[in-house]
Amino acid sequence: MEALSYSPSPSPCPIPSPRPSRRVVCLPTRCPRSCRVMRAIASSSSAGVDQGTTMKNKGCNGVDFKDPDWKPKFQKDFESRFDLPHIRDVFPNASPIPSTFCLRMRTPTEDFAGGYPSDEKWHGYINNNDRVLLKVIRYSSPTSAGAECIDPDCTWVEQWVHRAGPREEIYFQPEEVKAAIVTCGGLCPGLNDVIRHIVITLEIYGVKKIVGIPFGYRGFSNEGLTEMPLSRKVVQNIHLSGGSLLGVSRGGPPISDIVDNMEKREINMLFVLGGNGTHAGANAIHNECRKRGLKVAVVGVPKTIDNDILLMDKTFGFDTAVEEAQRAINSAYIEAHSAYHGIGVVKLMGRSSGFIAMHASLASGQIDICLIPEVPFDLHGPHGVLRHLKYLIEMKGSAVVCVAEGAGQDFLEKTNAKDASGNIVLSDIGVHVQQETKKYFKEIGIPADIKYIDPTYMIRACRANASDGILCTVLGQNAVHGAFAGYSGITVGICNTHYVYFPIPEVISYPRAVDPNSRMWHRCLTSTGQPDFI
Numbered sequence: 432m433e434a435l436s437y438s439p440s441p442s443p444c445p446i447p448s449p450r451p452s453r454r455v456v457c458l459p460t461r462c463p464r465s466c467r468v469m470r471a472i473a474s475s476s477s478a479g480v481d482q483g484t485t486m487k488n489k490g491c492n493g494v495d496f497k498d499p500d501w502k503p504k505f506q507k508d509f510e511s512r513f514d515l516p517h518i519r520d521v522f523p524n525a526s527p528i529p530s531t532f533c534l535r536m537r538t539p540t541e542d543f544a545g546g547y548p549s550d551e552k553w554h555g556y557i558n559n560n561d562r563v564l565l566k567v568i569r570y571s572s573p574t575s576a577g578a579e580c581i582d583p584d585c586t587w588v589e590q591w592v593h594r595a596g597p598r599e600e601i602y603f604q605p606e607e608v609k610a611a612i613v614t615c616g617g618l619c620p621g622l623n624d625v626i627r628h629i630v631i632t633l634e635i636y637g638v639k640k641i642v643g644i645p646f647g648y649r650g651f652s653n654e655g656l657t658e659m660p661l662s663r664k665v666v667q668n669i670h671l672s673g674g675s676l677l678g679v680s681r682g683g684p685p686i687s688d689i690v691d692n693m694e695k696r697e698i699n700m701l702f703v704l705g706g707n708g709t710h711a712g713a714n715a716i717h718n719e720c721r722k723r724g725l726k727v728a729v730v731g732v733p734k735t736i737d738n739d740i741l742l743m744d745k746t747f748g749f750d751t752a753v754e755e756a757q758r759a760i761n762s763a764y765i766e767a768h769s770a771y772h773g774i775g776v777v778k779l780m781g782r783s784s785g786f787i788a789m790h791a792s793l794a795s796g797q798i799d800i801c802l803i804p805e806v807p808f809d810l811h812g813p814h815g816v817l818r819h820l821k822y823l824i825e826m827k828g829s830a831v832v833c834v835a836e837g838a839g840q841d842f843l844e845k846t847n848a849k850d851a852s853g854n855i856v857l858s859d860i861g862v863h864v865q866q867e868t869k870k871y872f873k874e875i876g877i878p879a880d881i882k883y884i885d886p887t888y889m890i891r892a893c894r895a896n897a898s899d900g901i902l903c904t905v906l907g908q909n910a911v912h913g914a915f916a917g918y919s920g921i922t923v924g925i926c927n928t929h930y931v932y933f934p935i936p937e938v939i940s941y942p943r944a945v946d947p948n949s950r951m952w953h954r955c956l957t958s959t960g961q962p963d964f965i
Protein backbone atom coordinates (compact mmCIF):
# COMPACT_ATOMS: atom_id res chain seq x y z
CA MET A 432 0.00 0.00 0.00
CA GLU A 433 1.36 3.39 -0.95
CA ALA A 434 2.29 5.50 2.02
CA LEU A 435 0.55 8.82 2.02
CA SER A 436 1.72 11.83 3.90
CA TYR A 437 -0.91 12.59 6.46
CA SER A 438 -1.70 15.64 8.51
CA PRO A 439 -4.44 14.97 10.99
CA SER A 440 -6.60 17.90 10.07
CA PRO A 441 -7.41 19.68 6.80
CA SER A 442 -6.85 23.01 8.52
CA PRO A 443 -3.30 24.24 9.05
CA CYS A 444 -3.94 24.03 12.76
CA PRO A 445 -3.97 20.47 14.13
CA ILE A 446 -6.43 21.46 16.85
CA PRO A 447 -9.94 22.36 15.75
CA SER A 448 -10.79 25.96 15.14
CA PRO A 449 -10.71 28.04 18.28
CA ARG A 450 -13.90 28.04 20.27
CA PRO A 451 -14.96 30.69 22.70
CA SER A 452 -13.80 29.47 26.07
CA ARG A 453 -16.61 28.35 28.32
CA ARG A 454 -16.61 28.71 32.02
CA VAL A 455 -19.00 27.15 34.40
CA VAL A 456 -19.66 30.06 36.67
CA CYS A 457 -21.84 28.55 39.29
CA LEU A 458 -21.79 25.57 41.55
CA PRO A 459 -23.15 22.76 39.44
CA THR A 460 -25.53 21.35 42.00
CA ARG A 461 -28.94 22.90 42.39
CA CYS A 462 -28.45 24.90 39.23
CA PRO A 463 -31.04 24.45 36.54
CA ARG A 464 -29.43 23.29 33.34
CA SER A 465 -29.83 26.67 31.67
CA CYS A 466 -28.07 28.31 34.54
CA ARG A 467 -25.46 25.63 34.93
CA VAL A 468 -24.20 26.15 31.46
CA MET A 469 -24.32 29.89 31.80
CA ARG A 470 -20.91 30.75 30.63
CA ALA A 471 -18.49 33.53 30.33
CA ILE A 472 -17.68 34.09 26.72
CA ALA A 473 -14.16 35.28 26.79
CA SER A 474 -11.82 35.64 23.88
CA SER A 475 -8.72 33.68 24.76
CA SER A 476 -6.70 36.88 24.85
CA SER A 477 -9.12 38.75 27.04
CA ALA A 478 -8.31 38.98 30.70
CA GLY A 479 -11.72 40.29 31.62
CA VAL A 480 -14.76 38.07 31.53
CA ASP A 481 -18.17 39.28 30.63
CA GLN A 482 -20.37 37.15 32.78
CA GLY A 483 -23.60 38.76 31.68
CA THR A 484 -25.65 40.99 33.89
CA THR A 485 -27.29 38.11 35.77
CA MET A 486 -24.01 36.61 36.90
CA LYS A 487 -22.42 39.96 37.70
CA ASN A 488 -24.32 40.34 40.92
CA LYS A 489 -26.46 37.30 41.45
CA GLY A 490 -25.33 33.71 41.15
CA CYS A 491 -27.63 31.00 40.01
CA ASN A 492 -27.84 29.70 43.56
CA GLY A 493 -29.54 32.97 44.40
CA VAL A 494 -26.35 34.31 45.98
CA ASP A 495 -26.10 38.08 45.97
CA PHE A 496 -22.42 38.76 45.35
CA LYS A 497 -22.82 42.40 46.34
CA ASP A 498 -23.54 41.24 49.86
CA PRO A 499 -20.20 41.40 51.75
CA ASP A 500 -21.27 38.27 53.65
CA TRP A 501 -22.15 36.22 50.58
CA LYS A 502 -19.30 33.77 51.14
CA PRO A 503 -20.16 32.60 54.69
CA LYS A 504 -23.80 32.52 53.66
CA PHE A 505 -22.97 30.39 50.66
CA GLN A 506 -20.90 28.06 52.81
CA LYS A 507 -23.68 27.73 55.37
CA ASP A 508 -26.14 26.90 52.64
CA PHE A 509 -23.70 24.39 51.16
CA GLU A 510 -23.18 22.76 54.53
CA SER A 511 -26.89 22.34 55.07
CA ARG A 512 -27.40 20.93 51.58
CA PHE A 513 -24.64 18.38 52.07
CA ASP A 514 -25.66 17.53 55.61
CA LEU A 515 -26.56 13.83 55.74
CA PRO A 516 -30.07 12.76 56.69
CA HIS A 517 -29.87 10.67 59.86
CA ILE A 518 -32.13 8.31 61.75
CA ARG A 519 -32.02 10.79 64.65
CA ASP A 520 -33.85 13.37 62.52
CA VAL A 521 -36.94 11.18 62.91
CA PHE A 522 -36.03 9.39 66.13
CA PRO A 523 -34.37 12.06 68.27
CA ASN A 524 -34.08 9.64 71.16
CA ALA A 525 -32.32 6.95 69.17
CA SER A 526 -29.23 6.10 71.13
CA PRO A 527 -26.14 4.59 69.57
CA ILE A 528 -24.26 1.50 70.67
CA PRO A 529 -20.53 0.83 70.30
CA SER A 530 -19.69 -0.41 66.84
CA THR A 531 -19.58 -4.12 66.29
CA PHE A 532 -17.37 -3.64 63.26
CA CYS A 533 -13.91 -4.86 64.01
CA LEU A 534 -11.24 -6.05 61.68
CA ARG A 535 -9.41 -8.20 64.21
CA MET A 536 -11.63 -11.20 63.93
CA ARG A 537 -11.04 -14.45 65.73
CA THR A 538 -12.14 -17.85 64.60
CA PRO A 539 -15.93 -17.90 64.87
CA THR A 540 -15.98 -21.01 67.01
CA GLU A 541 -13.84 -19.40 69.70
CA ASP A 542 -14.54 -15.70 70.29
CA PHE A 543 -17.32 -15.28 67.79
CA ALA A 544 -19.92 -17.20 69.72
CA GLY A 545 -22.11 -14.17 70.37
CA GLY A 546 -22.25 -13.45 66.67
CA TYR A 547 -19.81 -10.55 66.82
CA PRO A 548 -16.18 -10.41 65.85
CA SER A 549 -13.52 -10.02 68.48
CA ASP A 550 -14.12 -7.18 70.93
CA GLU A 551 -10.52 -6.17 70.68
CA LYS A 552 -10.32 -2.45 70.01
CA TRP A 553 -9.58 -1.46 66.47
CA HIS A 554 -8.81 2.23 66.21
CA GLY A 555 -9.72 2.70 62.60
CA TYR A 556 -12.94 4.61 62.97
CA ILE A 557 -13.95 7.70 61.10
CA ASN A 558 -14.92 10.71 63.16
CA ASN A 559 -18.35 12.07 62.31
CA ASN A 560 -16.80 15.48 61.80
CA ASP A 561 -14.22 14.30 59.27
CA ARG A 562 -14.67 16.07 55.95
CA VAL A 563 -13.29 15.87 52.40
CA LEU A 564 -12.80 18.86 50.12
CA LEU A 565 -15.16 18.68 47.19
CA LYS A 566 -13.20 21.09 44.99
CA VAL A 567 -9.45 21.02 45.25
CA ILE A 568 -8.28 23.57 42.72
CA ARG A 569 -8.02 27.20 43.73
CA TYR A 570 -8.53 29.03 40.44
CA SER A 571 -6.96 32.45 40.41
CA SER A 572 -9.05 33.60 37.50
CA PRO A 573 -12.28 32.63 35.80
CA THR A 574 -10.22 32.40 32.62
CA SER A 575 -8.07 29.58 34.02
CA ALA A 576 -8.69 26.42 32.04
CA GLY A 577 -11.60 24.49 33.48
CA ALA A 578 -12.33 27.12 36.13
CA GLU A 579 -15.48 26.40 38.08
CA CYS A 580 -16.30 29.60 39.87
CA ILE A 581 -19.05 30.58 42.23
CA ASP A 582 -18.74 34.33 41.85
CA PRO A 583 -17.41 36.52 39.02
CA ASP A 584 -14.04 36.89 40.78
CA CYS A 585 -13.67 33.17 41.21
CA THR A 586 -13.25 33.53 44.95
CA TRP A 587 -11.89 30.51 46.78
CA VAL A 588 -14.69 28.93 48.78
CA GLU A 589 -14.04 25.74 50.69
CA GLN A 590 -16.74 23.15 50.16
CA TRP A 591 -16.55 20.20 52.51
CA VAL A 592 -18.42 16.93 52.25
CA HIS A 593 -18.76 14.07 54.72
CA ARG A 594 -16.06 11.43 54.83
CA ALA A 595 -17.22 7.84 54.46
CA GLY A 596 -16.18 5.01 56.74
CA PRO A 597 -16.92 3.07 59.90
CA ARG A 598 -18.04 5.04 62.94
CA GLU A 599 -17.31 4.20 66.57
CA GLU A 600 -21.02 4.29 67.35
CA ILE A 601 -23.78 2.63 65.39
CA TYR A 602 -27.56 3.01 65.36
CA PHE A 603 -28.65 -0.52 64.57
CA GLN A 604 -28.31 -3.66 66.68
CA PRO A 605 -26.95 -6.18 64.18
CA GLU A 606 -29.32 -8.90 65.38
CA GLU A 607 -32.27 -6.61 64.69
CA VAL A 608 -31.20 -5.85 61.14
CA LYS A 609 -32.74 -7.35 58.06
CA ALA A 610 -30.69 -6.00 55.18
CA ALA A 611 -31.75 -6.14 51.54
CA ILE A 612 -29.76 -5.45 48.39
CA VAL A 613 -31.33 -4.50 45.08
CA THR A 614 -29.71 -3.81 41.68
CA CYS A 615 -31.70 -1.68 39.21
CA GLY A 616 -31.42 -0.21 35.71
CA GLY A 617 -28.98 -1.61 33.15
CA LEU A 618 -26.04 -3.86 33.90
CA CYS A 619 -22.65 -2.50 34.80
CA PRO A 620 -19.34 -4.28 35.45
CA GLY A 621 -18.79 -4.61 39.19
CA LEU A 622 -22.35 -5.10 40.42
CA ASN A 623 -21.45 -8.50 41.83
CA ASP A 624 -18.33 -7.11 43.49
CA VAL A 625 -20.43 -4.50 45.30
CA ILE A 626 -23.05 -7.07 46.35
CA ARG A 627 -20.27 -9.31 47.62
CA HIS A 628 -18.70 -6.65 49.76
CA ILE A 629 -21.97 -5.39 51.17
CA VAL A 630 -22.74 -8.94 52.31
CA ILE A 631 -19.26 -9.56 53.71
CA THR A 632 -19.25 -6.26 55.61
CA LEU A 633 -22.76 -6.81 56.98
CA GLU A 634 -21.61 -10.17 58.31
CA ILE A 635 -18.60 -8.56 59.94
CA TYR A 636 -21.01 -6.24 61.79
CA GLY A 637 -22.85 -9.37 62.89
CA VAL A 638 -25.92 -9.21 60.62
CA LYS A 639 -27.51 -12.60 60.03
CA LYS A 640 -30.51 -11.70 57.91
CA ILE A 641 -29.32 -10.55 54.49
CA VAL A 642 -31.41 -10.94 51.35
CA GLY A 643 -31.20 -10.04 47.70
CA ILE A 644 -34.25 -8.56 45.97
CA PRO A 645 -34.58 -10.14 42.52
CA PHE A 646 -34.81 -8.07 39.34
CA GLY A 647 -34.56 -4.54 40.65
CA TYR A 648 -37.51 -2.69 42.15
CA ARG A 649 -39.79 -5.23 40.47
CA GLY A 650 -38.72 -7.68 43.15
CA PHE A 651 -40.72 -5.57 45.61
CA SER A 652 -43.95 -6.17 43.76
CA ASN A 653 -46.20 -9.11 44.28
CA GLU A 654 -45.12 -10.84 41.10
CA GLY A 655 -44.14 -14.02 42.90
CA LEU A 656 -40.48 -13.06 43.01
CA THR A 657 -38.93 -14.38 46.16
CA GLU A 658 -36.01 -12.84 47.99
CA MET A 659 -32.65 -14.58 47.86
CA PRO A 660 -30.88 -15.33 51.16
CA LEU A 661 -27.32 -14.05 51.01
CA SER A 662 -24.23 -14.93 53.00
CA ARG A 663 -20.48 -14.89 52.54
CA LYS A 664 -20.74 -18.44 51.26
CA VAL A 665 -23.28 -17.47 48.58
CA VAL A 666 -21.38 -14.41 47.37
CA GLN A 667 -17.84 -15.73 47.74
CA ASN A 668 -17.14 -16.09 44.02
CA ILE A 669 -19.80 -13.98 42.36
CA HIS A 670 -17.34 -11.26 41.39
CA LEU A 671 -15.71 -13.69 38.99
CA SER A 672 -18.50 -13.11 36.51
CA GLY A 673 -20.24 -10.06 35.13
CA GLY A 674 -23.91 -9.16 35.46
CA SER A 675 -25.79 -9.15 38.72
CA LEU A 676 -26.44 -12.21 40.86
CA LEU A 677 -29.80 -10.66 41.68
CA GLY A 678 -30.82 -9.65 38.17
CA VAL A 679 -31.77 -6.13 37.12
CA SER A 680 -34.80 -4.45 35.61
CA ARG A 681 -36.30 -1.16 34.58
CA GLY A 682 -39.69 0.00 35.78
CA GLY A 683 -41.39 -1.45 38.84
CA PRO A 684 -44.10 -0.79 41.40
CA PRO A 685 -44.97 2.60 42.91
CA ILE A 686 -42.88 3.74 45.87
CA SER A 687 -45.69 3.21 48.37
CA ASP A 688 -45.98 -0.43 47.25
CA ILE A 689 -42.23 -0.87 47.60
CA VAL A 690 -42.32 0.45 51.16
CA ASP A 691 -45.41 -1.66 51.95
CA ASN A 692 -43.46 -4.65 50.78
CA MET A 693 -40.41 -3.68 52.81
CA GLU A 694 -42.59 -3.36 55.90
CA LYS A 695 -44.10 -6.76 55.23
CA ARG A 696 -40.66 -8.31 54.90
CA GLU A 697 -39.34 -6.31 57.88
CA ILE A 698 -36.46 -4.84 55.91
CA ASN A 699 -34.79 -2.04 57.83
CA MET A 700 -31.60 -1.62 55.80
CA LEU A 701 -31.78 -1.24 52.05
CA PHE A 702 -28.80 -1.05 49.73
CA VAL A 703 -29.69 0.23 46.32
CA LEU A 704 -27.29 -0.17 43.40
CA GLY A 705 -28.25 1.90 40.39
CA GLY A 706 -28.03 5.10 38.42
CA ASN A 707 -29.94 8.36 38.39
CA GLY A 708 -33.36 6.72 38.16
CA THR A 709 -32.60 4.16 40.85
CA HIS A 710 -31.32 6.87 43.17
CA ALA A 711 -34.44 8.96 42.61
CA GLY A 712 -36.35 5.85 43.66
CA ALA A 713 -34.06 5.27 46.66
CA ASN A 714 -34.59 8.82 47.84
CA ALA A 715 -38.34 8.48 47.46
CA ILE A 716 -38.23 5.22 49.47
CA HIS A 717 -36.19 7.00 52.14
CA ASN A 718 -38.74 9.83 52.31
CA GLU A 719 -41.68 7.44 52.42
CA CYS A 720 -40.05 5.52 55.28
CA ARG A 721 -39.60 8.78 57.16
CA LYS A 722 -43.20 9.73 56.51
CA ARG A 723 -44.31 6.42 57.96
CA GLY A 724 -41.98 6.76 60.94
CA LEU A 725 -39.98 3.66 60.02
CA LYS A 726 -36.45 3.23 61.32
CA VAL A 727 -34.94 2.28 57.97
CA ALA A 728 -31.57 3.14 56.42
CA VAL A 729 -31.60 3.50 52.62
CA VAL A 730 -28.12 3.75 51.12
CA GLY A 731 -27.22 3.97 47.44
CA VAL A 732 -24.17 2.85 45.51
CA PRO A 733 -24.01 4.72 42.18
CA LYS A 734 -23.93 2.37 39.22
CA THR A 735 -23.64 3.73 35.72
CA ILE A 736 -21.18 2.93 33.02
CA ASP A 737 -22.25 6.22 31.45
CA ASN A 738 -20.44 7.90 34.38
CA ASP A 739 -23.22 10.47 34.50
CA ILE A 740 -23.57 10.90 38.26
CA LEU A 741 -22.52 14.28 39.62
CA LEU A 742 -19.64 15.17 41.93
CA MET A 743 -17.73 11.88 41.81
CA ASP A 744 -14.34 11.17 40.29
CA LYS A 745 -15.97 8.24 38.49
CA THR A 746 -18.48 5.48 39.04
CA PHE A 747 -17.57 1.80 39.23
CA GLY A 748 -17.55 -0.15 35.99
CA PHE A 749 -16.67 2.87 33.90
CA ASP A 750 -12.97 1.99 33.59
CA THR A 751 -13.84 -1.59 32.70
CA ALA A 752 -16.31 -0.44 30.05
CA VAL A 753 -13.70 1.87 28.53
CA GLU A 754 -11.16 -0.93 28.53
CA GLU A 755 -13.62 -3.36 26.95
CA ALA A 756 -14.49 -0.77 24.30
CA GLN A 757 -10.84 -0.86 23.24
CA ARG A 758 -11.40 -4.31 21.77
CA ALA A 759 -14.23 -3.07 19.57
CA ILE A 760 -12.28 0.00 18.52
CA ASN A 761 -9.22 -2.03 17.76
CA SER A 762 -11.26 -4.45 15.65
CA ALA A 763 -12.84 -1.55 13.80
CA TYR A 764 -9.38 -0.10 13.23
CA ILE A 765 -7.96 -3.36 11.93
CA GLU A 766 -10.96 -3.91 9.65
CA ALA A 767 -10.78 -0.36 8.34
CA HIS A 768 -7.02 -0.38 7.99
CA SER A 769 -7.01 -3.69 6.16
CA ALA A 770 -9.72 -2.76 3.68
CA TYR A 771 -9.36 -0.61 0.61
CA HIS A 772 -10.84 2.73 1.73
CA GLY A 773 -12.04 1.15 4.93
CA ILE A 774 -14.20 3.05 7.39
CA GLY A 775 -15.00 1.62 10.81
CA VAL A 776 -17.91 2.92 12.84
CA VAL A 777 -18.16 1.97 16.52
CA LYS A 778 -21.19 2.88 18.61
CA LEU A 779 -20.73 3.04 22.36
CA MET A 780 -23.20 3.62 25.17
CA GLY A 781 -23.93 7.02 26.57
CA ARG A 782 -27.51 8.13 26.60
CA SER A 783 -26.87 11.76 27.37
CA SER A 784 -23.20 11.77 28.31
CA GLY A 785 -20.30 10.98 26.03
CA PHE A 786 -17.77 9.93 28.68
CA ILE A 787 -17.34 6.36 27.43
CA ALA A 788 -16.90 7.46 23.81
CA MET A 789 -14.49 10.24 24.79
CA HIS A 790 -12.36 8.11 27.11
CA ALA A 791 -12.38 5.10 24.79
CA SER A 792 -11.33 7.28 21.85
CA LEU A 793 -8.60 8.90 23.88
CA ALA A 794 -7.33 5.62 25.27
CA SER A 795 -7.25 3.85 21.92
CA GLY A 796 -5.52 6.54 19.91
CA GLN A 797 -7.13 4.86 16.89
CA ILE A 798 -10.17 7.08 16.51
CA ASP A 799 -10.30 9.81 13.86
CA ILE A 800 -13.73 11.14 14.70
CA CYS A 801 -15.42 11.05 18.08
CA LEU A 802 -19.05 12.15 18.24
CA ILE A 803 -20.77 12.75 21.58
CA PRO A 804 -24.19 14.09 22.60
CA GLU A 805 -22.74 17.21 24.19
CA VAL A 806 -21.09 18.48 21.01
CA PRO A 807 -23.35 19.29 18.06
CA PHE A 808 -22.19 18.28 14.60
CA ASP A 809 -23.32 18.26 10.99
CA LEU A 810 -23.10 15.05 9.03
CA HIS A 811 -23.48 16.70 5.65
CA GLY A 812 -22.21 19.99 4.31
CA PRO A 813 -18.76 21.52 3.83
CA HIS A 814 -17.85 21.14 7.52
CA GLY A 815 -19.71 17.91 8.10
CA VAL A 816 -18.44 14.55 9.26
CA LEU A 817 -18.80 12.98 5.81
CA ARG A 818 -16.65 15.62 4.13
CA HIS A 819 -13.97 14.97 6.73
CA LEU A 820 -14.22 11.22 6.13
CA LYS A 821 -13.58 11.86 2.45
CA TYR A 822 -10.52 13.88 3.42
CA LEU A 823 -9.30 11.07 5.70
CA ILE A 824 -9.80 8.43 3.01
CA GLU A 825 -7.88 10.56 0.53
CA MET A 826 -5.11 11.32 2.96
CA LYS A 827 -4.58 8.07 4.81
CA GLY A 828 -6.80 5.48 3.19
CA SER A 829 -8.93 4.57 6.19
CA ALA A 830 -10.77 6.08 9.13
CA VAL A 831 -12.46 5.06 12.36
CA VAL A 832 -15.46 6.83 13.89
CA CYS A 833 -16.59 6.42 17.49
CA VAL A 834 -20.13 7.60 18.15
CA ALA A 835 -21.95 7.73 21.47
CA GLU A 836 -25.50 6.43 21.31
CA GLY A 837 -27.04 9.75 22.36
CA ALA A 838 -25.14 11.78 19.75
CA GLY A 839 -26.84 13.30 16.71
CA GLN A 840 -30.36 12.34 17.77
CA ASP A 841 -31.65 15.42 15.93
CA PHE A 842 -30.88 13.69 12.62
CA LEU A 843 -33.11 10.77 13.46
CA GLU A 844 -36.81 10.31 13.54
CA LYS A 845 -38.03 10.42 17.12
CA THR A 846 -39.89 7.33 18.22
CA ASN A 847 -41.40 9.03 21.29
CA ALA A 848 -41.09 5.62 22.89
CA LYS A 849 -40.03 5.27 26.50
CA ASP A 850 -38.68 2.27 28.36
CA ALA A 851 -40.30 0.91 31.51
CA SER A 852 -38.34 3.41 33.63
CA GLY A 853 -39.46 6.37 31.55
CA ASN A 854 -36.16 6.82 29.72
CA ILE A 855 -36.55 7.94 26.10
CA VAL A 856 -35.72 5.13 23.68
CA LEU A 857 -33.08 6.50 21.35
CA SER A 858 -32.88 5.91 17.62
CA ASP A 859 -29.74 4.18 16.33
CA ILE A 860 -27.18 6.83 15.44
CA GLY A 861 -24.59 4.18 14.61
CA VAL A 862 -26.69 2.66 11.86
CA HIS A 863 -27.53 6.14 10.60
CA VAL A 864 -23.87 7.15 10.36
CA GLN A 865 -23.11 3.89 8.58
CA GLN A 866 -25.95 4.33 6.06
CA GLU A 867 -25.24 8.01 5.38
CA THR A 868 -21.56 7.25 4.90
CA LYS A 869 -22.36 4.52 2.39
CA LYS A 870 -24.71 6.82 0.50
CA TYR A 871 -22.27 9.71 0.52
CA PHE A 872 -19.34 7.74 -0.88
CA LYS A 873 -21.58 6.20 -3.53
CA GLU A 874 -22.77 9.67 -4.55
CA ILE A 875 -19.26 11.11 -4.82
CA GLY A 876 -18.09 8.03 -6.70
CA ILE A 877 -15.36 7.00 -4.30
CA PRO A 878 -15.40 3.35 -3.22
CA ALA A 879 -15.55 2.87 0.52
CA ASP A 880 -15.83 -0.25 2.65
CA ILE A 881 -17.83 0.55 5.76
CA LYS A 882 -17.92 -1.76 8.77
CA TYR A 883 -20.22 -1.07 11.70
CA ILE A 884 -19.49 -2.50 15.14
CA ASP A 885 -21.98 -2.17 18.01
CA PRO A 886 -20.41 -3.61 21.19
CA THR A 887 -23.09 -1.95 23.36
CA TYR A 888 -23.93 -4.85 25.67
CA MET A 889 -20.49 -6.43 25.53
CA ILE A 890 -18.89 -3.53 27.35
CA ARG A 891 -21.29 -3.63 30.26
CA ALA A 892 -21.86 -7.36 30.70
CA CYS A 893 -18.25 -8.15 31.43
CA ARG A 894 -16.52 -8.72 34.73
CA ALA A 895 -14.99 -5.69 36.50
CA ASN A 896 -11.29 -5.14 36.00
CA ALA A 897 -8.91 -4.99 38.96
CA SER A 898 -9.18 -1.28 39.67
CA ASP A 899 -12.97 -1.30 39.39
CA GLY A 900 -13.00 -4.38 41.62
CA ILE A 901 -11.19 -2.43 44.32
CA LEU A 902 -13.46 0.59 43.86
CA CYS A 903 -16.50 -1.70 44.27
CA THR A 904 -15.02 -3.19 47.42
CA VAL A 905 -14.56 0.17 49.07
CA LEU A 906 -17.94 1.51 47.95
CA GLY A 907 -19.74 -1.62 49.14
CA GLN A 908 -18.04 -1.49 52.54
CA ASN A 909 -18.74 2.20 52.96
CA ALA A 910 -22.38 1.75 52.06
CA VAL A 911 -22.72 -0.62 55.02
CA HIS A 912 -20.77 1.71 57.33
CA GLY A 913 -23.10 4.56 56.32
CA ALA A 914 -26.22 2.54 57.12
CA PHE A 915 -24.89 1.40 60.51
CA ALA A 916 -23.87 4.98 61.28
CA GLY A 917 -27.57 5.80 61.01
CA TYR A 918 -27.55 7.69 57.74
CA SER A 919 -30.32 7.25 55.21
CA GLY A 920 -31.08 8.82 51.85
CA ILE A 921 -27.37 8.94 51.13
CA THR A 922 -25.06 7.54 48.52
CA VAL A 923 -21.38 6.76 48.49
CA GLY A 924 -18.78 7.99 46.06
CA ILE A 925 -15.13 8.66 45.42
CA CYS A 926 -14.22 12.31 45.48
CA ASN A 927 -10.67 13.52 44.85
CA THR A 928 -9.52 9.97 45.64
CA HIS A 929 -11.27 9.93 49.04
CA TYR A 930 -14.52 8.18 49.87
CA VAL A 931 -17.47 10.29 50.85
CA TYR A 932 -21.20 10.29 51.52
CA PHE A 933 -23.54 12.59 49.64
CA PRO A 934 -27.24 13.25 50.21
CA ILE A 935 -28.87 11.58 47.20
CA PRO A 936 -30.56 14.67 45.67
CA GLU A 937 -27.18 16.40 45.28
CA VAL A 938 -25.80 13.80 42.89
CA ILE A 939 -28.84 13.30 40.66
CA SER A 940 -30.20 16.80 40.07
CA TYR A 941 -29.21 16.37 36.41
CA PRO A 942 -26.98 13.93 34.50
CA ARG A 943 -23.32 14.77 34.51
CA ALA A 944 -22.08 15.56 31.00
CA VAL A 945 -18.82 16.12 29.17
CA ASP A 946 -17.94 19.81 29.12
CA PRO A 947 -17.05 20.60 25.49
CA ASN A 948 -14.60 23.19 26.80
CA SER A 949 -12.94 20.86 29.23
CA ARG A 950 -9.31 20.01 28.81
CA MET A 951 -10.26 16.33 28.53
CA TRP A 952 -12.45 16.92 25.49
CA HIS A 953 -9.68 19.03 23.98
CA ARG A 954 -7.25 16.20 24.65
CA CYS A 955 -9.60 13.89 22.82
CA LEU A 956 -9.70 16.34 19.91
CA THR A 957 -5.94 16.59 19.79
CA SER A 958 -5.80 12.81 19.63
CA THR A 959 -8.40 12.42 16.88
CA GLY A 960 -7.35 15.55 15.02
CA GLN A 961 -10.95 16.18 14.08
CA PRO A 962 -12.14 19.66 13.20
CA ASP A 963 -15.40 21.29 14.33
CA PHE A 964 -18.23 19.68 12.40
CA ILE A 965 -20.47 22.73 12.29
Ligand SMILES: Nc1ncnc2c1ncn2[C@@H]1O[C@H](COP(=O)(O)OP(=O)(O)O)[C@@H](O)[C@H]1O
Nearest residue numbers: 615616681682683705706707708709711712852
Ligand atom coordinates in the same frame (compact mmCIF):
# COMPACT_ATOMS: atom_id res chain seq x y z
N1 LIG B 1 -37.87 9.55 39.23
C1 LIG B 1 -37.96 8.31 39.69
N2 LIG B 1 -38.54 8.07 40.88
C2 LIG B 1 -38.62 6.82 41.36
N3 LIG B 1 -38.13 5.73 40.75
C3 LIG B 1 -37.54 5.92 39.56
C4 LIG B 1 -37.41 7.21 38.97
N4 LIG B 1 -36.78 7.07 37.78
C5 LIG B 1 -36.53 5.75 37.64
N5 LIG B 1 -36.97 5.07 38.69
C6 LIG B 1 -36.88 3.62 38.89
O1 LIG B 1 -35.50 3.29 39.04
C7 LIG B 1 -35.19 2.08 38.40
C8 LIG B 1 -34.02 2.24 37.48
O2 LIG B 1 -34.14 3.38 36.64
P1 LIG B 1 -33.42 3.45 35.23
O3 LIG B 1 -33.57 4.83 34.72
O4 LIG B 1 -33.91 2.34 34.37
O5 LIG B 1 -31.92 3.08 35.52
P2 LIG B 1 -30.77 3.88 36.27
O6 LIG B 1 -31.02 3.81 37.70
O7 LIG B 1 -29.56 3.17 35.86
O8 LIG B 1 -30.83 5.30 35.76
C9 LIG B 1 -36.45 1.65 37.67
O9 LIG B 1 -37.00 0.59 38.39
C10 LIG B 1 -37.33 2.86 37.66
O10 LIG B 1 -38.68 2.53 37.76
Ligand SMILES: O=P(O)(O)OC[C@H]1O[C@](O)(COP(=O)(O)O)[C@@H](O)[C@@H]1O
Nearest residue numbers: 616617618706735736737780781782
Ligand atom coordinates in the same frame (compact mmCIF):
# COMPACT_ATOMS: atom_id res chain seq x y z
O1 LIG C 1 -30.90 -1.61 26.67
P1 LIG C 1 -31.01 -1.05 28.03
O2 LIG C 1 -30.98 -2.06 29.11
O3 LIG C 1 -32.16 -0.11 28.18
O4 LIG C 1 -29.70 -0.22 28.30
C1 LIG C 1 -29.28 0.83 27.50
C2 LIG C 1 -28.79 1.94 28.36
O5 LIG C 1 -27.87 1.54 29.32
C3 LIG C 1 -26.96 2.61 29.57
O6 LIG C 1 -25.67 2.22 29.23
C4 LIG C 1 -26.91 2.90 31.03
O7 LIG C 1 -28.15 3.23 31.46
P2 LIG C 1 -28.53 3.15 32.99
O8 LIG C 1 -27.48 3.92 33.73
O9 LIG C 1 -29.87 3.77 33.06
O10 LIG C 1 -28.52 1.72 33.37
C5 LIG C 1 -27.40 3.74 28.66
O11 LIG C 1 -26.34 4.45 28.10
C6 LIG C 1 -28.13 3.00 27.60
O12 LIG C 1 -29.04 3.80 26.91
Ligand SMILES: [Mg+2]
Nearest residue numbers: 616706707708
Ligand atom coordinates in the same frame (compact mmCIF):
# COMPACT_ATOMS: atom_id res chain seq x y z
MG1 LIG D 1 -30.49 6.26 34.10
